Every structure is written in C-alpha cells, then in structure tokens.
Amino acid sequence: MPCPVLELTQQLIKRQSLSPDDAGCQALMIARLQALGFTIELLPFGDTLNFWAWRGQGRTLAFAGHTDVVPGGNTQKWHNPPFEPLLRDGKLYGRGAADMKGSLAAMIVAAERFVGQHPVHQGRLAFLITSDEESSAENGTVKVVETFMARHERLDYCLVGEPSSHQHVGDIVKNGRRGSITANLTVHGIQGHVAYPHLADNPVHRAIPALNELIATVWDRGNEFFPPTTMQIANIQAGTGSNNVIPGELSVQFNFRFSTELTDQQIKSQVETLLNKHGLRYHIDWWLSGQPFLTARGELLDAVVNAVEHYQEFTPSLETTGGTSDGRFISRLGAQVVELGPVNATIHKVNECVSAADLQLLSRMYQRIMEQLIL
Numbered sequence: 001m002p003c004p005v006l007e008l009t010q011q012l013i014k015r016q017s018l019s020p021d022d023a024g025c026q027a028l029m030i031a032r033l034q035a036l037g038f039t040i041e042l043l044p045f046g047d048t049l050n051f052w053a054w055r056g057q058g059r060t061l062a063f064a065g066h067t068d069v070v071p072g073g074n075t076q077k078w079h080n081p082p083f084e085p086l087l088r089d090g091k092l093y094g095r096g097a098a099d100m101k102g103s104l105a106a107m108i109v110a111a112e113r114f115v116g117q118h119p120v121h122q123g124r125l126a127f128l129i130t131s132d133e134e135s136s137a138e139n140g141t142v143k144v145v146e147t148f149m150a151r152h153e154r155l156d157y158c159l160v161g162e163p164s165s166h167q168h169v170g171d172i173v174k175n176g177r178r179g180s181i182t183a184n185l186t187v188h189g190i191q192g193h194v195a196y197p198h199l200a201d202n203p204v205h206r207a208i209p210a211l212n213e214l215i216a217t218v219w220d221r222g223n224e225f226f227p228p229t230t231m232q233i234a235n236i237q238a239g240t241g242s243n244n245v246i247p248g249e250l251s252v253q254f255n256f257r258f259s260t261e262l263t264d265q266q267i268k269s270q271v272e273t274l275l276n277k278h279g280l281r282y283h284i285d286w287w288l289s290g291q292p293f294l295t296a297r298g299e300l301l302d303a304v305v306n307a308v309e310h311y312q313e314f315t316p317s318l319e320t321t322g323g324t325s326d327g328r329f330i331s332r333l334g335a336q337v338v339e340l341g342p343v344n345a346t347i348h349k350v351n352e353c354v355s356a357a358d359l360q361l362l363s364r365m366y367q368r369i370m371e372q373l374i375l
Contacts, residue, residue, distance in 0.1 A: 004112070005359045006092060008032075008105035010085040012067070013094035019068035020139065022049040022131035025101070026067055029129065032108050036115045038127070043147060048132035048139035055115070055125050060154055061300075061373045062126040062335070063107045063366070064141070064326060065161040066133035069096040070348050077350045091353040098354040099347040103161025104129070106359055110366035123374025128158070133326055137289070141326040148333060155335035157300040157373055159366070160327045163344035164319075169358040170308035170365060174339035175301055176225060176294035176320035177328055178257040181264050181286060182234075183271060188281040191248030203250040204238050210278040211252065214271065219262060225294050226259030226320050229267075259320075260292050290328035293337065294320065300336040303372040307365040308340075340365065 008028075017023040026049050030040050033053045043050040049067075054060070072082030072095045080086035082095040092102070111125060132140030148155070164174045187207045192200025211233070219229035235253040239245065256267055268286055275282055295301055301318075308316045327337045342362060346352045 003356070003360060004109045005105050005363045006087070006356055008108060009092060009097065009102045009359060010094070012101040012105060013085040013096055014083060016083045017067050017069055017096070017131060018071055019135035020048045020132040022067050025104075026051055026129055026131065029067075029104065029108055029127070032112065033127065036112060043144050045139035045143040048130065048143075050130045050140060050144050051127070052144065053127040056121055056374065057124055059123040059156045059374060060126055061123060061157045061159070061370060062128050062155050063111075063159050063161065064128040064330060065100050065104050065107065066130050066140070066326065067101070067104065068131045068134050069099070069101070070134050073350055079351055082352075087356065090356055092356050092359070093351055093353040095352055097352050098163045098342050098344060099352070100161050100163060100341060102354045102359045103163070103341045103362065106363035107161060107366055110363045110370065114367050114370045118371070118375055121374050125370060125374055126155075128330070130326065137326070142329045145329045145332055153333070155330065155333045158327070158330045158335045158337045159300070159304070159369060160325055160330070160337065160339040161341045162325045162327075162339045163341040163347050164339045165341065165343045167343065168312065168314075169342055169355070169361055170312050170316050170340065171314060172319050173301075173304055173308070173316040174320065174322065174325070174327070175296075175318045177290070177292065177322070177324055178226060178229075178259055178320060179264065179292035179328075180255065180257055180289045180324050181267060182253065182255045182289065184285045184287070185252045185254070185275075186283045187250040187252070188283070189246070189248055189250070192246045194244050194246055197246065200246040202246045204247060206278070206280055207250050207252065210275055210280060213274060213278075214254070217270075217274075219256070219267070220259060221261075222259050223261055226261070226292065229256060229258040229262055231256050258292060260294060264288050264291070290324045292320075293328055293331035295331075295336045295338055298336050299373060300338050303369045304338050304340055306372060307368040310368060311361055311365055
C-alpha cells in the first residue's frame with residue numbers, strides 16, 4: 001500500500017537542492033498546500049527562496065524547515081547515488097532523508113490529514129520554509145523573521161523539524177539552543193630571519209600564552225537547561241612555508257557555544273581583556289550567528305511531549321545541545337519554539353538514511369500537535 005510520507009520524501013530527495021538552491025522542492029510543497037486552501041506568500045531574498053503559507057485565523061502554529069541540503073560527498077561510497085532515493089531494509093536512503101526532507105514530508109502529510117478531518121479549525125496553521133539553512137543562513141529564515149517583525153506578524157508556536165532524535169524518534173526534543181559567536185583574531189608581529197630573532201617579533205610565541213589561558217578559562221558552569229559554555233579553536237595559520245622565516249602574523253579562528261549564563265558582549269569583553277593583558281598587538285573581528293534561546297514548559301512543549309508519549313513508550317528528554325538551527329531566528333518573534341524530528345545519526349554523512357516507519361510515526365506526532373493547539 002502506498003505511503004504518502006515516503007512518496008513525498010522520495011520526490012523531495014530527487015531534487016538536488018544543494019544550499020541555497022531549492023531545485024523545485026518548494027513548488028512541490030506549495031502545490032500540496034494550495035490544494036488544502038492555504039494562502040501562499042513567496043518571500044525570496046537574494047539567491048534564496050522562502051515561502052510563508054497559512055490557513056485559518058487566530059493563534060498560530062507554524063511548522064518550519066528547510067529544503068536545502070549539503071553535498072553528497074564521495075558518491076562512490078553511497079549504496080545508491082545520493083539524489084536517487086533507495087528504500088532498503090525498512091530505511092530510506094538519500095541526501096536529506098533525515099535532514100530534513102523527511103520532516104517536511106511528514107509535516108505536509110500531517111496537514112493534509114488534519115485539514116481533511118477538521119476543515120474548519122479554530123487557529124491558524126502555517127508553514128515557514130527556506131532554502132538557506134545549511135550554508136550562510138543570510139537570506140533565509142532570518143530575513144523572513146525581519147519582515148515579520150516589521151509588519152508585526154504573530155507566531156504563537158513554532159515546531160522546527162530538525163532531526164532532534166538520538167536513537168528513537170521523539171526520544172530527544174530540543175526546547176532551546178546555545179548561542180554561537182566566532183572570533184577571527186590576527187596577532188601582529190615582525191617578520192624576520194630565524195637566525196636573528198632579536199630583529200623580529202614572533203606572533204606565534206607571543207600568542208601561545210594568551211591562547212593557553214583562553215583554552216583553560218572556565219566561562220560558566222551552565223544551568224539546569226544549558227551545558228557549560230565551550231570555546232574551541234577551529235583554525236590557526238602562520239608562516240610562509242619556509243623554515244628560516246619568522247612569521248609576521250598569526251591568524252586564529254575560535255568559536256564559542258554559549259549558554260544563557262553569558263551574553264555575547266561579556267564574551268567579547270573577557271576575550272579582549274585577556275589579549276590586552278598579554279600585551280598583544282592584534283585585530284579581532286566577531287561574528288554572532290545566533291543568540292541562545294529557551295522555551296520553557298507551556299502549551300507547545302506540553303503538546304509535543306504529549307504527542308511523543310502517545311505514540312512511544314517513553315517521555316522525551318529535553319535538551320539544548322547540538323549546533324544552531326533556524327529556531328534562533330524564529331524565537332525573536334516571541335514564539336514558543338520546539339524542535340522535533342527524526343533520528344540524527346546519519347545526517348551530513350554518506351548513506352544518510354531514516355527509518356520509513358519513523359517518518360510515518362513522526363507525521364502522526366505532528367498531526368496530534370496540530371489537534372492539541374489549533375483545533
């Protein structure tokens with residue numbers, strides 16, 4: 001018997017939507033939503049396609065997600081070409097199967113069942129879809145949110161379909177995310193011959209004590225919702241490639257994933273105070289890609305937990321770990337934001353896959369959330 005969720009997921013996987021190219025995924029989704037009576041607003045920005053769709057009036061439950069995917073990598077290592085979906089041993093293989101075309105299909109099919117059973121519902125059901133989540137995230141959800149804020153668009157609840165689950169669908173629910181800020185540091189020295197160090201100033205030697213102190217710093221101890229803030233050096237570069245030249249500059253890039261115990265301004269201030277203490281000549285650029293956010297227990301989180309408990313024999317754990325998501329932008333609207341999606345074990349990997357049964361189960365969970373919040 002055909003499975004609507006699997007069929008739609010396969011259709012989406014076939015479209016090579018390498019970020020930020022949508023490759024026709026949104027047109028497929030829009031056609032399905034228009035058939036249900038949704039109003040569609042196209043919101044393209046730059047090279048990115050976004051759309052906002054809604055049906056009904058009142059308290060708004062929005063489902064958010066992205067149609068773009070990361071590259072397939074070495075296609076020779078895949079069971080099947082990454083954009084040719086393969087159903088084998090109960091699993092659906094293909095780029096985006098778990099992150100997050102499977103979730104998108106589960107949302108659409110859940111909406112189709114919900115509207116079919118409840119054509120007149122009390123609240124507003126909506127979709128916020130982008131094709132720029134996996135790359136720069138500059139022209140996607142962040143731009144849509146800025147548009148919404150300017151016109152005072154209301155969002156009460158937002159369910160993001162990111163692959164949140166660990167071993168079983170629904171075992172982990174993300175009710176927040178850490179903030180992320182990156183520093184691009186250049187330490188200035190004086191280039192010279194290694195045999196005449198007194199005529200040069202080695203920026204690597206200068207920076208090492210400061211970097212060691214930076215690494216050893218305990219930034220905070222987290223709280224009941226967030227793990228402690230972490231700092232990691234991601235890239236470091238110096239030198240000309242010659243063994244007899246003292247470099248003139250050292251470039252270091254490091255990233256903080258920070259909790260609500262710290263602000264980005266506090267991080268900047270503490271880092272720059274440390275660099276100044278070590279007497280470095282430096283230039284530093286900061287890039288804040290997201291503030292931390294948290295959704296406390298309330299209508300949305302209760303509905304999500306209830307939906308998982310209804311279909312599984314466990315209560316989901318609430319976590320704020322992992323990378324960033326578009327939830328960091330949507331939370332600026334004042335909406336309750338929760339992430340619930342499939343198992344994330346294979347995302348961005350060769351042979352990305354998702355359990356076919358999990359996708360059907362996820363769609364049922366999404367429908368139950370709709371019934372609890374806008375029926």
